[in-house]
Amino acid sequence: MMLNGSQILIQSLIDQGVDTIFGYPGGSVLNIYDALYDKKEEIHHVLTSHEQGAAHAADGYARSTGKTGVCLATSGPGATNLVTGIATAYMDSVPLVAITGNVASDLIGRDSFQEVDIAGITMPITKHNFIVHDVKELAATVRLAFEIANSHRPGPVLIDIPKDITAAVCEYEKLPRFEKRPISAPDEAQLKDAVNAIRRAKRPLIYAGGGVLSANACEELLAYSKKTQTPICCSAMGLSSVPYDYELYLGMIGMHGTPVANYATLNADLVIAIGARFSDRVAGNRKKFANAAQIIHIDIDASEISKNVACDTALVGDAKQILTHFINQVEEQKHEEWRNTLVDFRTKIGLKKPAEGDKVDPRDFIYTLHKLLGDDAIIVTDVGQHQMITAQYYQYAKPRSFISSCGLGTMGYGMGAAIGVKTAHPNRPVVLITGDGSFHMNMNEMACAVSQNLPIIVLVFNNSVLGMVRQWQTLFYKQRYSETSIARKTDFVKLAEAFGATGYRIALKNEIEPVMKEALSCKGPCIIDCIIDPDDGVYPIIPPGKGADEIIYGN
């Protein structure tokens, strides 16, 4: 069958299993959008307000489903607008295929209108990228892009297609669906060492990261933990891999982690890190992290082993397989003393208690939110205090129910991501928890949410300041509040109405439940403007560069 490059691109996407893409048209992708016009029934295109929103939407779609997110943008500014979204996906290992048009081959290198070297720009923030020089290579390139994005440690791949290639015609042959590349088995000797270390351990601790979710190893994680009575803490990326009500779940680890999770790292004699990378937000002081413990590091990416914190046993491979091996090899264990120590500590020093009084404390709002939303809900966040409070207090029930930019810390991520999540899960409640700072960055995507008729609840914790930065100014900059008191005049209720959505305001605790119930019954998106205290801080905090023993509880 003779097809042009645009038809080949769209057909190849369909052949690779794509049914949803997020994008924005423009001059260099006119041919591609023309081909899409014929395939509207097979590919649902979500028109965002801005290409950044499209990249975040594809990312949210991918995180919440485990499938590949796809976004499409034109050359030049369209392509550069994707960059923050691609970098966000790269830092959090999200499988993404970004497609950009470029100017025609004979215009490349001439500073043509809307020309940019997007392959050069995205080199350090993609697993790999392609410029398609020949229409005959297009279908194979698309398939390879999906293979790379999904194999081993997932990540974004960009395909840049000059406009003449989207018009060039060639014979099209359907290629099979991509397959993930095989994962090699971990080293036998290291596996034995790991099993022995587990048998010897008196105070073991699991530190679970996003790799557990990527490997679909949540069930195995829980089964292993139950069999060996090993407590689990999660990095922000690992949140929702363990259900909140699991008795051995200690919560988040690191800078704003729970007191007990950080206490456990100081006292454990064995830390099993699974699909986690010991980032500076977990191991602020790399030299001091879990000093008393032997460390077993399980990761699919060999370059993560001893990158930040040196480990004693390295298991490079599939977390699901390795955990299954452990479950089969290790006998049942009981660590009652260790367990009692942790329970005792948690009883004495827990997370900060919500404030008394009529005003809204985001802590008990988020803590009780789960009851209103149910186990099916997916929580999306932006970046800042609201993100950390959500990470600390929300009761995650199911895997992939916490969608947040953890590595890059992209303010403005949430609105696009929520669109991607709701598009993928139309029947599950999706709540974007954001702040007035983050929401102002990309609230233009409300227009998209309204057009797509996506009932997303946007909960804006409005303190009129850039709370997280302000908190650091309080703690580390002598309360010199440089440019963090934003005090915008935006009326979020009117804003919601202007977008064609519904707006609510919550100022007092007793308004939470009735408003949330109404919001949940909304047919389209809504914004809840929730007024909170600008001086509230996120605690505990381990100051940057410090060890878990230097934690500030703040209560």
Add this chain to the structure above:
Amino acid sequence: MNQKRVVLSLLVSNHFGVLTRVTNLFSSRGYNIISLSVGETENPKFSRITIVTSGDEAIINQIKLQCAKLEDVKAIHEIKDSELYMREVVLVKVKVSYMSEDEFMRFVEVNEADAYRIEDQLYMVEMCTGTQAIDAFIDKLEMFEIVEIARTGGCALAMSATTVYDKQ
């Protein structure tokens, strides 16, 4: 930890942009490049990049593992010091005012280099040998007036049956 100097031989896909990907990785992660050379191999599908770098053991290990993740890098061979055979080329344009042509040509010959007279007192001097010998020879040439220097990075193979293909 102890810094060591390491020679890495990378077998990479032979298409444009690959060198940029490798050097980008070094700069974005703060790794050191002491010298670098690139050229085609006996197989037109592959090029070989020879990188001389330095770092402690953990950094060298990271460099190898990070490079290995690049889609275009097919194999990485760290050539052991005991097996290292490395050569680089230097061209020096030099002005010789106080030696005759014969005297200068003898000086060059004694130093196992080659020279060609360009015009009057201006010579092109060429040497292909190990890095340290080239450094020492350039020091000697300082007694004349060095006009300009062009120097390649090191290019290396293992003095053993081991090849980069064994590391694929």
